[in-house]
Amino acid sequence: MHGFAYDAPHDEIVVMSPLAQAVLTFRGGANGEEPPIRVIQGPHTQIQGTAYGANAIVTVDPVNGEIYVPVVPNAILVFDRNASGDATPKRVLNGGSINISGQTGVSVDPVHNLLLVNGRNAMYLFDRTASGDAQPKAVIQGPRSQMGSVHEFQVTSKGWLIAAGGDFAGGTGFVGAWSIDDKGDVAPRWRIPVQQLTGYVPYSIVLDPVHQEMMMAAAGRSNRIRPPNGIMNTVITFSWPEIF
Amino acid sequence: MGIAGNGRSRSGGNVLGCMAALALGVFGLSPVQRLWLGSPQLVSIQEIPEMGDSCFRPSQDFSVAPRQEPSLLAAFQTTPVYAQDNLGTEDVTRPPARNIRDTAPTFSSVGVDAVRNEVYLQDSNRWSIRVFSRLDNAKPGEPPTEPRRVISGPTSDVQFNSCVWVDPGSGDIYTVENDTGDSIVVFANRATGDAEPLRKLKVTHRAQSMTIDDATGELFLSVQYPPQVAVYSKTASGDAKPIRLIEGPKTRFSDVHGIAIDTKNKLLYVNNWGNVSDYKVAGSGHFEPPSISVYPTTADGDTAPLRVIQGAKTQLDWPGAMSVDPDTGDLYVANDMGQSILVFRRTDRGDVVPARVVKGPRTHLSYPAGVFVDARNKELWASNLGNSTATVYPLTSDGDVAPLRMIRGAEENKQSLKFGKTEALAYDSKREEILVPN
Structure with a gap:
């Protein structure tokens, strides 16, 4: 499983079932072999992945009650969070040149009404309700930005976009903070050089505003990116009060 | 409200x-x-x-x-937050506040070399193959078992491997990479450290498990998704293509994991987790109960199974590796989430109760993903993701049986984090809990 989300206001866990083209919603306190309380699955859903990546990513907008699923060919499906069964998406955003797949990172910022799409080494910022062939409001991309790619990333309520950057293979991977008002090739305001500090690069990033912490899930990436301590799976937490 | x-x-x-x-x-x-x-x-x-x-x-x-x-x-x-571009980038270099990780190996697969009296354990947490004496036994109070050899390192190309298999004739060590390497890597029997493989075979992404039919020289490889069984020459290397490919809707393959062959009766067993979809068709996904499907070993293309074991009575729950007793034809299944080893008869079909079930607190089974029948020594081996152990039982065991011996990769009573590949993350702010999928 490469993507899931916790919906705090509704106390639910939303999970992508990657090989069954399904979105499962569980109780927040689910434990053991507990069945989901809702399943989105079926021909009307339009959920589709690839042979290689299948359907990996899902995210939730608890404020507006929506579930976002990136799919092939090149689209983001938006479902009502209460949708169940063979549901039709309420909106579909076409990816244009982004080339969205089932592994494209997607995040929603309900505070600033943004939909953020993490294409290959680029961050696309759309209006939250963008659909059809809507164009992004801004793109953060380029050598100064060093924008990278992760499965999960987030925006703070102050408008700091927390995502990954740097050259993982070159050992300079970091977690950076860009402004949601940035456009173009803009360097991050802050960055934690996580690869230099720990040997790991992030697959996913989540935030804990209460304790002012950033957490990242990290695992061995390939034979070229091996944590020096030889332990390939970890979750690392950093204190990062600057962004909160 | x-x-x-x-x-x-x-x-x-x-x-x-x-x-x-x-x-x-x-x-x-x-x-x-x-x-x-x-x-x-x-x-x-x-x-x-x-x-x-x-x-x-x-x-x-x-x-x-x-x-x-x-x-x-x-x-x-x-x-908006203030324009930050002209402020430059500030590096925050404080060390991590916390680090959740398992320092012990996580054993995803077990293979036994009865000729050389050695046990091979695949470790997906530290990217290694650990080799032990077959008779090693970590008794209560003793430290973890020291391996005789460890194969690991960038030259070895061992990554998130899901299967280890030892050729009883040559002693060659085969290992299947499941995620980041997409390969079968073969080592010489005495390989140790960051060893250069004898050969590498590029295989389809999500390759899961393998076995070899020595009589025909064929290597059978299960691929999780899109589900298939690829059959290669056992000496294949590089970009060699499969001799034949078993795949298609008639096969009833779904999220394939374990594979085993009965060479005497020429049967191929494949287990399925029941997550079904055709990646070429949007919205084609659905769920089915887990199953074991049975084919002739000569199956090719979109072949319907001879029979299928499936249903609530079977107790199948995330079946992992499988192994056949060549003398009886009994099929042994590592039943990961069921915390058990299930044994089915050669002719079982449908919603059948297993002939035997090894399960219970005395067994020390904990999320067993690997299983191996050592027919020469009449022993049954399991590798446990949940407690960093390999446990061995009499082959005819049934019920809550204590292991004959145990290889421990960690301290006694270890509860592993069971991290498979920590790629996603969520934070439950209500309970202040970190959620990590495996």
């Missing part, structure tokens, strides 16, 4: 109202408490009680409400 199922939750005004309710609930905190709370976060959506005009009206009040600094409401406004 919560607004689940309430269409009003999707209107903009109601959203702001929800935030206002949250803000009103936090304004009363002291500065110290606010500092500890960090920055605002949405933790609850509540229906605003009927308050008439006294209630804050978001569509108007958001823009005109007097500033209360520092206030949660101010933080929720869409005021």
Whole structure:
């Protein structure tokens, strides 16, 4: 499983079932072999992945009650969070040149009404309700930005976009903070050089505003990116009060 | 009350109202408490009680409400953060506050070389193959078992490998990479350290498990998704293509994991987790109960199974590796989530009760993903993801049987984190819990 989300206001866990083209919603306190309380699955859903990546990513907008699923060919499906069964998406955003797949990172910022799409080494910022062939409001991309790619990333309520950057293979991977008002090739305001500090690069990033912490899930990436301590799976937490 | 199922939750005004309710609930905190709370976060959506005009009206009040600094409401406004480009980048180099990791190996697969009396354990946490004496036994109170050899390192190309298999004739060690390497790597029997493989075979992404039919020289490889069984020459290397490919809707393959062959009766067993979809067809996904499907070993293309073992009585629950007793034809299944080893008869079909079930607290089974029948020594081996052990039992075991011996990769009574590949993450702010999938 490469993507899931916790919906705090509704106390639910939303999970992508990657090989069954399904979105499962569980109780927040689910434990053991507990069945989901809702399943989105079926021909009307339009959920589709690839042979290689299948359907990996899902995210939730608890404020507006929506579930976002990136799919092939090149689209983001938006479902009502209460949708169940063979549901039709309420909106579909076409990816244009982004080339969205089932592994494209997607995040929603309900505070600033943004939909953020993490294409290959680029961050696309759309209006939250963008659909059809809507164009992004801004793109953060380029050598100064060093924008990278992760499965999960987030925006703070102050408008700091927390995502990954740097050259993982070159050992300079970091977690950076860009402004949601940035456009173009803009360097991050802050960055934690996580690869230099720990040997790991992030697959996913989540935030804990209460304790002012950033957490990242990290695992061995390939034979070229091996944590020096030889332990390939970890979750690392950093204190990062600057962004909160 | 919560607004689940309430269409009003999707209107903009109601959203702001929800935030206002949250803000009103936090304004009363002291500065110290606010500092500890960090920055605002949405933790609850509540229906605003009927308050008439006294209630804050978001569509108007958001823009005109007097500033209360520092206030949660101010933080929720869409005021942009300051332009940061001209400030440059500041590196935050404080060390991590916490690190959740398992320092012990996680054993995903077991293979036994009865000729050389050695046991091979595949470790998916530290990217290694660990080789032990077949008779090693970590008794209570003793330290973890020291391996005779460890194969690991960038030259070895061992990564998130899901299967280890030892050729009883040559002693060659085969290992299947499941995720980041997409290969079968073969080592010489005495390989150790960051060893150069004898050969590598590029295989399809999500390769899971393998076995070899020495009589025909064929290597059978299960691929999780798109589900298939690829049959290669056992000496294949590089970009060699399969001799034949078993795949298609008639096969009833779904999220394939374990594979085993009965060479005497020329049967191929494949287990399926039941996650079904055709990646070429949107919305084609559905779920089926897990199953074991049976084919002739000569199957090719879109071949229907001879029979299928499936149903509630089977107890199948995330079946992992499988192994056949060549003398009886009994099929042994590592039943990962079922915390058991299931044994089916050669002719079983449908919703059948297993002939035997090894399960219970005395067994020390914990999320067993690997299983191996050592026919020469009449022993049954299991590798346990959940406690960093390999356990061995009499081959005819049934019920809550204590292991004959145990190889321990960690301290006694270890509860492994069971991390498979930590690629996703969520934070449950309600319970202050970190959620990690495997």
